[in-house]
Amino acid sequence: xxxxxxxxxxxxxxxxxxxxxxxxxxxxxxxxxxxxxxxxxxxxxxxxxxxxxxxxxxxxxxxxxxxxxxxxxxxxxxxxxxxxxxxxxxxxxxxxxxxxxxxxxxxxxxxxxxxxxxxxxxxxxxxxxxxxxxxxxxxxxxxxxxxxxxxxxxxxxxxxxxxxxxxxxxxxxxxxxxxxxxxxxxxxxxxxxxxxxxxxxxxxxxxxxxxxxxxxxxxxxxxxxxxxxxxxxxxxxxxxxxxxxxxxxxxxxxxxxxxxxxxxxxxxxxxxxxxxxxxxxxxxxxxxxxxxxxxxxxxxxxxxxxxxxxxxxxxxxxxxxxxxxxxxxxxxxxxxxxxxxxxxxxxxxxxxxxxxxxxxxxxxxxxxxxxxxxxxxxxxxxxxxxxxxxxxxxxxxxxxxxxxxxxxxxx
Ligand SMILES: *Cc1c(COP(=O)(O)O)cnc(C)c1O
Numbered sequence: 070x071x072x073x074x075x076x077x078x079x080x081x082x083x084x085x086x087x088x089x090x091x092x093x094x095x096x097x098x099x100x101x102x103x104x105x106x107x108x109x110x111x112x113x114x115x116x117x118x119x120x121x122x123x124x125x126x127x128x129x130x131x132x133x134x135x136x137x138x139x140x141x142x143x144x145x146x147x148x149x150x151x152x153x154x155x156x157x158x159x160x161x162x163x164x165x166x167x168x169x170x171x172x173x174x175x176x177x178x179x180x181x182x183x184x185x186x187x188x189x190x191x192x193x194x195x196x197x198x199x200x201x202x203x204x205x206x207x208x209x210x211x212x213x214x215x216x217x218x219x220x221x222x223x224x225x226x227x228x229x230x231x232x233x234x235x236x237x238x239x240x241x242x243x244x245x246x247x248x249x250x251x252x253x254x255x256x257x258x259x260x261x262x263x264x265x266x267x268x269x270x271x272x273x274x275x276x277x278x279x280x281x282x283x284x285x286x287x288x289x290x291x292x293x294x295x296x297x298x299x300x301x302x303x304x305x306x307x308x309x310x311x312x313x314x315x316x317x318x319x320x321x322x323x324x325x326x327x328x329x330x331x332x333x334x335x336x337x338x339x340x341x342x343x344x345x346x347x348x349x350x351x352x353x354x355x356x357x358x359x360x361x362x363x364x365x366x367x368x369x370x371x372x373x374x375x376x377x378x379x380x381x382x383x384x385x386x387x388x389x390x391x392x393x394x395x396x397x398x399x400x401x402x403x404x405x406x407x408x409x410x411x412x413x414x415x416x417x418x419x420x421x422x423x424x425x426x427x428x429x430x431x432x433x434x435x436x437x438x439x440x441x442x443x444x445x446x447x448x449x450x451x452x453x454x455x456x457x458x459x460x461x462x463x464x465x466x467x468x469x470x471x472x473x474x475x476x477x478x479x480x
Contacts, residue, residue, distance in 0.1 A: 071380070071387060076449040079376075084369055088445040091361055092294075099451045099458075101430040104268060104408045104441030107294030110361050113354045120353045132349075141352045142300075142321075142343055148359045149293070149302045152367075153266060153285070154276030159307055161339050162289065162300045162352060166267055168317075169286040169303040170200045172342060174232065175316035177261045177284060178204075178212070180309070181231035184260070188225050188233045191216040194240050197265055201234065219244070223254040230260040237275070238268035238406030241433055242398035245273065245406050249280040256281065267291060270302075271362050272407040272443075274371055277304055284309075292407070292443065293362065295355030303342055310338050319344030365445055373444035375402040380449060381409045381442065384456040392463040397437070410439045417480070418473035422462045425473070428455045432480045 080086060093109040094100060100108055124132045133139045146160035153160070163169065174187070187201050198214070205212040217225035219239075226233065233255040238245045248264065255262045264285040269275050271292035277285055283306050289299030305313055315335060320326045321343040324334040335341035382396050394411040413419060413436060420432040430440040440455075462468050 071383060071453075073450060073453045076380075076453050079449045083373065083449075085365060085373055085444055086448070088361075088365060089448070092446045094446060098427045098429060099455045100446070101428065101440040101442070101455060103294070103443035103446070104272070104291055104439070105431055106290055106297060107271075107292060107358065107443075108446065109296070110294055110358050112357045112361065113296065116353055116357045117350065120350060125349075138347070138349050141349065141356070142347050143340060145300075145352060145356045145359065146302060146339065148356065148363060149270065149287075150304070151363060152275070152293075152359070153270055153287070153304070154274075154278055154280075155285075155304050156278055156307075159278075159339055160302055160304045161342055162302045162355065163343055163347065164301060164303075166265070166286050166288045166301040167196045167200055169301050170197055170234075170263070170265065171204060172315065172317055172344075173263050173284045173286060173303060173305070174201060174204050174234065176305075176313040176342075177232045177263060178208070179314065180261060180312060181259070184229055184231035185210070185212050186215050186227075186229040186231060187212060188215045188217050188222075188230050188260070190219050190235060192219060192239065192241065193234075193236050194265070194267065197234065197236060222246070222251050226255060226258045226260060228258060230255070230258060232261050232263060234263040234265070236265040236267060238266075238273065238408075239398075240268055241437055241439070242410055243268070243406040243408050244398050245269075245404050247404075248275070248277075248282065252280050252282055268406050268408065271359075272374070274367050278306070282306060289351075289355045292441075293355065294358040296351060296358070299351050299355045299358075300348060305339055305342060307338075310341075313341065315341050315344075317344045321345055321347070362445075370444045374407040374442055375405075377442040377444065377447060377449070377452060378402055378405060378407070378409055380452055381440065381456075384452060385411065385459075388456050388460045389463060392460075394438075407443065408439060408441045410437045412436045413438060415468060417476065418470070419459075419462060419468040421473035422468040422470070423455075423458060426458050426462070428458045434480070 124136045142161045145162040147157045150160040261283045266287035270287040285304040289295035322341040397410045416436045
């Protein structure tokens with residue numbers, strides 16, 4: 070029997086506890102949606118004020134040099150690289166995850182010209198699949214998209230496969246692939262691998278270089294806490310830099326943008342994957358957020374994330390076992406990312422009732438209640454309190470109100 074007092078004692082001994090105060094968290098809110106939109110780091114407010122008032126307001130265009138705005142995509146990319154096991158010079162912050170996927174797919178396919186199959190997972194995040202579908206039409210070279218069995222990726226790999234594109238941590242059930250093993254299986258049959266780290270970066274330890282990954286993308290506004298619409302990032306392993314030919318051959322990726330030559334020549338290294346002018350305000354917020362994550366010990370973060378995961382499921386068993394919730398995803402904590410999901414036929418109105426009571430998670434069709442577990446600002450007692458609200462909403466039938474059944478545009 071777990072008690073709230075016991076969890077308060079866990080919090081008192083938590084080596085990460087002091088990070089909570091570095092975030093702005095609204096009074097009374099238990100925020101379990103940091104996997105979808107991270108909260109505001111307090112330092113981002115100060116940083117944005119400086120960028121707006123001083124760098125934009127006073128320094129104006131001189132800031133591109135004086136405040137190194139021009140170096141931001143690579144500087145920030147290298148910092149993100151430290152969170153995902155990438156040595157410097159292989160990551161840039163740029164564009165959105167969707168666009169970066171398109172850029173990497175379009176760069177990878179010509180590297181395997183004689184192969185016409187792209188392998189992914191039907192249950193992948195839809196935009197990833199849409200990007201493949203759109204590019205296949207655009208290329209008109211007879212490519213096909215093949216869906217692998219998520220529990221046996223290797224079975225879908227053969228000598229026709231050009232690219233394997235997978236999301237490392239599934240957005241619905243948090244299942245996580247063994248990146249090194251899957252990458253090796255793809256390489257053994259001559260395919261290249263694109264990893265989507267949208268639910269991994271800032272959430273679980275990632276070792277792109279050590280896993281031998283070819284390409285990766287990821288999101289700035291989820292576990293990296295970079296703010297709504299924050300720039301995404303992309304990774305290209307150094308061994309591929311000379312060969313990748315950017316499809317969006319923009320001037321920011323040119324070898325000498327300020328020569329204003331009418332002929333494109335790619336910059337050496339990762340810089341060629343840049344396209345247009347970086348969004349300086351958004352990048353500045355993301356940089357502060359990444360700096361904050363880099364202060365935390367990743368091993369301690371992972372340990373706490375796994376403890377929160379186990380605690381969440383244990384509390385659901387203890388307090389809510391009669392309400393028909395089904396836990397999803399692997400029971401082996403080492404095969405999970407940092408979010409938890411429950412399925413329930415009335416998932417949508419139940420989640421609206423929770424949000425109305427300041428317990429914020431989200432809903433994913435058709436029946437998933439999803440909760441992000443973020444060790445830097447969540448306390449163990451927060452999970453106790455959240456599950457107590459869930460119990461109350463179910464026991465009283467409060468979820469069964471007409472207002473909670475009206476679907477909003479964003480769920
Ligand atoms: C969140 C997410 C995206 C989002 O892409 P955007 O271009 O930022 O809208 C893409 N892929 C996965 C796997 C995601 O989880």
